[in-house]
Amino acid sequence: MSEATTHHDDHHDHPKGLWRWVVTTNHKDIGTLYLLFSLVMFLIGGAMALVIRAELFAPGLQLVNPDFFNQMTTMHALVMIFGAVMPAFVGLANWMVPLMIGAPDMALPRMNNWSFWILPFAFTILLSTLFMPTGAPASGWTLYPPLSLQGGNSFAFVIFAIHLMGISSIMGAINIVATILNMRAPGMTLLRMPLFIWTWLITAFLLIAVMPVLAGAVTMLLTDRFFGTSFFNAAGGGDPVLYQHIFWFFGHPEVYIMILPAFGIVSEIIPTFSRKRLFGYTSMVYATASIAFLSFIVWAHHMFTVGMPLGAMLFFMYATMVIAVPTGVKIFNWIATMWRGSMTFETPMLFALGFVVMFTIGGLSGVMLAIVPADFQYHDSYFVVAHFHYVLVTGSVFAIMAGVYYWLPKWTGHMYDERLGKIHFWWSTVWVNVLFFPQHYLGLAGMPRRIPDYAVQFTEFNMISSIGGFMFGFGQLLFCYIIWKCARGGEPASARVWEGSRGLEWTVPSPAPHHTFDTPPVVDDSVAVHKDELT
Amino acid sequence: MKRTNELIVGLAVMAVIIVITWGLFAVGENMPRGVTPFSQDVYQLHNTVLGIVTVIGVLVFTAMFTSIYLHRKSRGHEAAKFTHSTKAEIVWTAIPILILVVMAVPATRVLIDMEQTGGAEMNIKVTGYQWLWKYDYIEDGVSFYSALERQSNAARQIGSGINPREVENYLLEVDRRLVVPVNTRIRFLLTADDVIHSWWVPELGWKRDAIPGMVNEAWTYIMEEGVYRGQCAELCGKDHGFMPIVVEAVSREAYDAWVAEQRGEMAAAAHDSARLWTREELMDHGANIYQAQCAACHQADGSGLEPAFPALAGNDITTGTLEDYLKLVLDGRDGTAMAGFRDRLRPQDIAAALTYTRNAWGNETGDTVQPSAVAEFDQG
Amino acid sequence: MAQGSYYVPATAKWPIVGSVGLFIMMIGAANWLNGNPIGPWLTLIGSVVVIFMTFGWFAEVIRESEGGLYSSAVDTSFRQGMIWFIFSEVMFFAAFFGALFYARMFAVPWLGGEGTGAMTNELLWPGFEAHWPTHGPAELGGDFQTIPAFDLPLLNTLILLTSGVTITLAHWALKRGQRTALVLWMWSTIALGLLFLSIQFYEYVHAYRDLGLTLGSGIYGSTFFMLTGFHGLHVILGTIMLIVITLRCMFGHFTAKNHFGFEAVAWYWHFVDVVWLGLFIFVYVI
Numbered sequence A: 001m002s003e004a005t006t007h008h009d010d011h012h013d014h015p016k017g018l019w020r021w022v023v024t025t026n027h028k029d030i031g032t033l034y035l036l037f038s039l040v041m042f043l044i045g046g047a048m049a050l051v052i053r054a055e056l057f058a059p060g061l062q063l064v065n066p067d068f069f070n071q072m073t074t075m076h077a078l079v080m081i082f083g084a085v086m087p088a089f090v091g092l093a094n095w096m097v098p099l100m101i102g103a104p105d106m107a108l109p110r111m112n113n114w115s116f117w118i119l120p121f122a123f124t125i126l127l128s129t130l131f132m133p134t135g136a137p138a139s140g141w142t143l144y145p146p147l148s149l150q151g152g153n154s155f156a157f158v159i160f161a162i163h164l165m166g167i168s169s170i171m172g173a174i175n176i177v178a179t180i181l182n183m184r185a186p187g188m189t190l191l192r193m194p195l196f197i198w199t200w201l202i203t204a205f206l207l208i209a210v211m212p213v214l215a216g217a218v219t220m221l222l223t224d225r226f227f228g229t230s231f232f233n234a235a236g237g238g239d240p241v242l243y244q245h246i247f248w249f250f251g252h253p254e255v256y257i258m259i260l261p262a263f264g265i266v267s268e269i270i271p272t273f274s275r276k277r278l279f280g281y282t283s284m285v286y287a288t289a290s291i292a293f294l295s296f297i298v299w300a301h302h303m304f305t306v307g308m309p310l311g312a313m314l315f316f317m318y319a320t321m322v323i324a325v326p327t328g329v330k331i332f333n334w335i336a337t338m339w340r341g342s343m344t345f346e347t348p349m350l351f352a353l354g355f356v357v358m359f360t361i362g363g364l365s366g367v368m369l370a371i372v373p374a375d376f377q378y379h380d381s382y383f384v385v386a387h388f389h390y391v392l393v394t395g396s397v398f399a400i401m402a403g404v405y406y407w408l409p410k411w412t413g414h415m416y417d418e419r420l421g422k423i424h425f426w427w428s429t430v431w432v433n434v435l436f437f438p439q440h441y442l443g444l445a446g447m448p449r450r451i452p453d454y455a456v457q458f459t460e461f462n463m464i465s466s467i468g469g470f471m472f473g474f475g476q477l478l479f480c481y482i483i484w485k486c487a488r489g490g491e492p493a494s495a496r497v498w499e500g501s502r503g504l505e506w507t508v509p510s511p512a513p514h515h516t517f518d519t520p521p522v523v524d525d526s527v528a529v530h531k532d533e534l535t
Numbered sequence B: 001m002k003r004t005n006e007l008i009v010g011l012a013v014m015a016v017i018i019v020i021t022w023g024l025f026a027v028g029e030n031m032p033r034g035v036t037p038f039s040q041d042v043y044q045l046h047n048t049v050l051g052i053v054t055v056i057g058v059l060v061f062t063a064m065f066t067s068i069y070l071h072r073k074s075r076g077h078e079a080a081k082f083t084h085s086t087k088a089e090i091v092w093t094a095i096p097i098l099i100l101v102v103m104a105v106p107a108t109r110v111l112i113d114m115e116q117t118g119g120a121e122m123n124i125k126v127t128g129y130q131w132l133w134k135y136d137y138i139e140d141g142v143s144f145y146s147a148l149e150r151q152s153n154a155a156r157q158i159g160s161g162i163n164p165r166e167v168e169n170y171l172l173e174v175d176r177r178l179v180v181p182v183n184t185r186i187r188f189l190l191t192a193d194d195v196i197h198s199w200w201v202p203e204l205g206w207k208r209d210a211i212p213g214m215v216n217e218a219w220t221y222i223m224e225e226g227v228y229r230g231q232c233a234e235l236c237g238k239d240h241g242f243m244p245i246v247v248e249a250v251s252r253e254a255y256d257a258w259v260a261e262q263r264g265e266m267a268a269a270a271h272d273s274a275r276l277w278t279r280e281e282l283m284d285h286g287a288n289i290y291q292a293q294c295a296a297c298h299q300a301d302g303s304g305l306e307p308a309f310p311a312l313a314g315n316d317i318t319t320g321t322l323e324d325y326l327k328l329v330l331d332g333r334d335g336t337a338m339a340g341f342r343d344r345l346r347p348q349d350i351a352a353a354l355t356y357t358r359n360a361w362g363n364e365t366g367d368t369v370q371p372s373a374v375a376e377f378d379q380g
Numbered sequence C: 001m002a003q004g005s006y007y008v009p010a011t012a013k014w015p016i017v018g019s020v021g022l023f024i025m026m027i028g029a030a031n032w033l034n035g036n037p038i039g040p041w042l043t044l045i046g047s048v049v050v051i052f053m054t055f056g057w058f059a060e061v062i063r064e065s066e067g068g069l070y071s072s073a074v075d076t077s078f079r080q081g082m083i084w085f086i087f088s089e090v091m092f093f094a095a096f097f098g099a100l101f102y103a104r105m106f107a108v109p110w111l112g113g114e115g116t117g118a119m120t121n122e123l124l125w126p127g128f129e130a131h132w133p134t135h136g137p138a139e140l141g142g143d144f145q146t147i148p149a150f151d152l153p154l155l156n157t158l159i160l161l162t163s164g165v166t167i168t169l170a171h172w173a174l175k176r177g178q179r180t181a182l183v184l185w186m187w188s189t190i191a192l193g194l195l196f197l198s199i200q201f202y203e204y205v206h207a208y209r210d211l212g213l214t215l216g217s218g219i220y221g222s223t224f225f226m227l228t229g230f231h232g233l234h235v236i237l238g239t240i241m242l243i244v245i246t247l248r249c250m251f252g253h254f255t256a257k258n259h260f261g262f263e264a265v266a267w268y269w270h271f272v273d274v275v276w277l278g279l280f281i282f283v284y285v286i
Ligand code: HEA
Pocket: A142, A255, A256, A258, A259, A301, A302, A303, A320, A321, A323, A324, A325, A327, A328, A329, A331, A359, A360, A361, A362, A363, A364, A366, A367, A369, A370, A371, A375, A378, A379, A380, A384, A387, A388, A391, A392, A395, A396, B053, B056, B060, B095, B096, B097, B099, B100
């Protein structure tokens, strides 16, 4: 913990214009950069999703050829996961972690800049593959060999782009861990930290643990393709399934990387708008930690059909099911927080409530997927697609939007347009369900995923889903407009912003000044957000 | 007063949610029940689990919406002060554990049953290729390829002008079906030649990956005669969406008759690889082989999909020396999707395909390739 | 508890240099692999930029550190950063060790017909018997021999372990303010590192030339060279770091109490050491 004041080496240069953003070390600037980058990626990834949905609107190939369709599926997922959701959470962490723990800035400000500035280059490489003669990668975001090894010239570019994203994520995560462990204001003990901080601390740990594993996996792909190794080639004593094990050892924790910070955001918002402290703070912390721990031992639930020994399947099934318990604790604690509160329903709260309902739907279908014999049917069908979009879109993305509405006044100093915010929420919620709910039926009826064309009995639900997709997608332009409008002006926001809000970030003025907490605040239980021993 | 209030609201919300959920699943298609003992076990299991999670969902959402309705500021509700309750937390940790155990028990039972692959009465080796299936009946000695049927294949081309709705079993029909007897314990031995595929017929109750270099086992026991359709379920490249599976389950007698017929055809084929073919025969057969084996990549009119898949019309190798062409087609080209066809096709098929491609779409070598020439080349 | 203030630089121009460098380097490498003649040049340019950036960046940090701008809180942040960085490196190696264990415990036995692999062996790889080392049922890369553990690898183990001792002695010397001893111990550590690398290099040449053991020798060659290769790269990096730190010691940097840069490199060196022990046991001995 640092009780010290900060020395901002500000006197000599004050870069202006674009350059200022390139060389900034300020956590708020960098947070803004991350968030804007993520929004752009969301639009690009979403546009790709719309290509997918347009092609699937009716049976028969209409718009794109199958290879391009596979490129869209692959790029859509890579862009959304590594470009939209993860950077959005890192952006929120950059903005909010120092404000919430009373730190002057991130622990390693220079490296913070680097973490961000690698990303635009990494995605330039990734997206440029779309324009290469053999096209972008088309083997799914999971890049399973041997298929991925058939990728044309773009293959090496994709691998290196993933390496860059990995470097960026690891540095970002190291920074967050160091900040949380080292930069807390006096009195901000671990068990006084807001839940968003806790979830990010654990997420950052997951990132540091698994991003290198992904790097290792794709490096083996690279050497198998170019240097004659046979990690994934049975003829040489390897096994294509080995890749899947390594990939999912990364991949499963990765999905929790995309949901734990969302839990954190929701755990901030629900108490604020219920005007009641978070129920069961300590058990929330333990639940998060248990989820993170379990996430390391469930990876093979993505591989139930590869032909594993029986014992392994049983183990991975049970371990996966157990995750429902700590996650359930979270859901119940949120409801208990609302229970007998004094609720109001501003846009952040609406998105948080939408999150609770629709994430639960996605989580429950996750438990169904964990049942091995049933997964023999569900696997690689649209049922899985429905599952993960419920947890990712109405889970992670909704939580990010909730967080953006919640903190936007703090960032810009203006209130966003509440009426438009509410319209955005209801529009999104209605259409996102039209988009993804029918996909459950498609999967159960036997429609495989990653296909550009389908048998005619799947037509109706695909049409409904595509309509939902377009409506949901265009609704997001409203989101962009609301942010733009709020940044331009609007009703001034007070420091506290929300009547029920607690925590250090609400003690500084809105917009938060460029430098905050140069002299650390002293934290006690009255400021601490969630101390549950208090009544 | 307050208690009854909560009860009424809760019940109302629950009723609404139940009606909505029920309605959604009533209009939606649920999973096929299938025609094997296991597909039916899985169906039961699916419904049990779906039922349980639906009830959980309803309870959770009821509690939440009740609170949302009652505990609003606009209704003048004041916030309570409690922040935890160890008792409640123990309850909502313990109950989910119990529910999970209830789901895990039948799941474990069904899984253990499914994994007993012994006691097979017949074995079928299934090999996935980009993008067709090969079936080898190990005991009966029958073997053949099974690819997307012609009409679907024509209709699925971009801008084909054919309405898929007018094609029977669009994308779910093959040129040669997998014929199997009912009431027989059949073991499948699944593998692949190039990339990973996955063999999935929903009515049989499972899918299993076909992995190059490895063999997976799975089994079935079909109880009803009928035609059951499925698809490749693991992304395997460009035409992953176009490698259907059709299983035709017939009576034992019909199956035996079918095997006899296949044997007859195979004997004829063996004879064919030794005899001399006419040019017409080669061109005819070649067109068929080309459409089934090569057109997926090099396109029906030989125009290819540059740059990934070279055009064969006007191609140097296609129209070059026979040795180079034969070598390429027999061995394939390492590290590309161009696989070797030595083990995939019979000499007469290769001879026909070569004859055809050397004389179609403006390729005018004018020569014919005899099956014996292929066999000779292969021997050295 | 921290004294003084937490230093936050106003701007940082090195990161963008580094990003551009990495960008060029990666594009170059990818082009190189695709056989594009511009590839090697771009890779070279990119690497030069990255190296330039590293030196520039570190020089700036060293200047600030020596200029007394850093508080003990900053020091703690650096320590945290280094610890978690090393943890990430451990996980990177874990992926390759995982591949090795999987191949030895599952893939190869299955191919040889054990456990669930009975039909795999019978139908696809008849006659293949599971053994280790192996280049797989298709005998990729031709016949090869392995490098016996209790020969040069053992010597290398002793060399690295000794270097772990010498760097600790250097650390003690630094803490006691014995600068000459410090520098001497550091140079001996570097010498040991270089010796290790030379032996490793000799071994590689020997493997390729005389033993027929290459990257292409099936799963054995793959795991052997990737694990020892990445380890070797880390030793090279570690040695460069040692040299830099030693030069700094010679310029009189660091104090008996305050020498995080030194410690970071020492940690890194120990990490490289421990990885080698794992390698020695699982790659060479067992
Ligand atoms: C944010 C991302 C996210 C999250 C949080 C989850 C959460 C879960 N996921 Fe999901 N999953 C994905 C993203 C995510 N998943 C993705 C992207 C894929 C596909 C990857 C690909 O193939 O491309 C996938 C695929 C996937 C599979 C593989 C399917 C297949 O390919 O065959 C499985 C199988 O077990 C699974 C299970 C689960 C489970 C059990 C949870 C649990 O964590 C859910 C826990 C939550 C609840 C259960 C709800 C709340 C709890 C209660 C109300 C308590 C009471 C409940 C009970 C007692 C049941 N997921």
